[in-house]
Amino acid sequence: MHTVEVENLTVAYQKKPVLTNVNFTVPEGKLIGIIGPNGAGKSTLIKAILGLIPKACGEIKIYGKTYRAKDKIVGYVPQRGSVDWDFPTNALDVVLMGRYGHVGWFKRPGKRDTEIALESLRKVGMEEYANRQISQLSGGQQQRVFLARALAQDALVYFMDEPFVGVDAATERAIIVLLNELKEQGKTVLVVHHDLQTVREYFDHVILLNVNMIAAGPTEEAFTMENLHHTYGGKLAFLNKSQVMVEQK
Known part of the structure; x- marks a missing residue:
């Protein structure tokens, strides 16, 4: 069974297609990079899979079932810029929000939930900031808190x-x-990523996207010069066989 299955997915904003006929499957226990230029639909893809935005058509399954927002099997780290960091709460409370799927929204997290939240903060090097207001954290620290959640x-x-x-x-x-620790635990992680020079180092599989899906599969098979040209057009600069960057024009 595949972890994630996306079949014939199309998403449109005001009748303008943002994703068109996207098809791929994701194996279990892998790190998957979602790669493509700005405006390619990478964030839209994640939001459509999670049901955060409507799809025009297509079928999405996670572990063979239609995903529901209340399912506990999915974790989500949004773009940092989409979060209201001035909201008056501390780092520990943000991480405790990740436990609501287990305890329910109308119950207070218990001692065990607090222990799990503190352990999660420790894993990302943020335990000493547990009581710090999130607005007082640096951008990197805020990102670590969301990972802990x-x-x-x-x-x-x-x-x-x-x-x-x-x-x-x-x-x-x-x-x-x-991310590699999560993979070793058998977890599957899909990551929207921009730095092409680290793709081969970081990810087992890639999904190359530019409104249409260009390619998907193991990194050594799908992350090719030809597929990158199809994905980015003439905006690529190849430094050598292992280094590639997007030219800013």
Whole structure:
């Protein structure tokens, strides 16, 4: 059984297609990079899978079943820029929100939930900031808190929308270590990612997207020069066989 199955997915905003006839499957226990230029529909893909935006047509299954928002098997880390960081709450409370799927929205988290939340903060190096207001944290620290919230969910599948954007090198290394730990536990992680030079290092599989799906599969098979040209058009600069970047024009 595949972890995620997407069949004939089309999403449109005001009748303008944002994703068209997207098809792919995701194997279990892998790190999957979702790659493509700005406006390619990468964030839209994640939101459509999670039911956060409507789809025009298509079928989406997670572990063979239609996903429901209340299911506990999925964790989600949104783009940092989409979060109201001025909301008056501390880091621990943000992470505890990841436990609501287990305890219910109308029950207070118990001692065990707090222990799990603190352990999640420890794993991302943020335990000492548990009582710090989130508005007082740096961008990298805020991202680590959201990763901790996803960890506290104890999900089987994780969707992360640009977790490396706006973080320092130390935070990026901490994140990729954490993602590999999740993989070793048999978890599946799908990550929207922009840095083409780290794709081969970070991901087992890739999904190349530009409104239409260009390719999907193991990184060594799908992340090719030909597929990158189809995905980015003439905006690519190849430094050598292992280094590729998007030209800013």
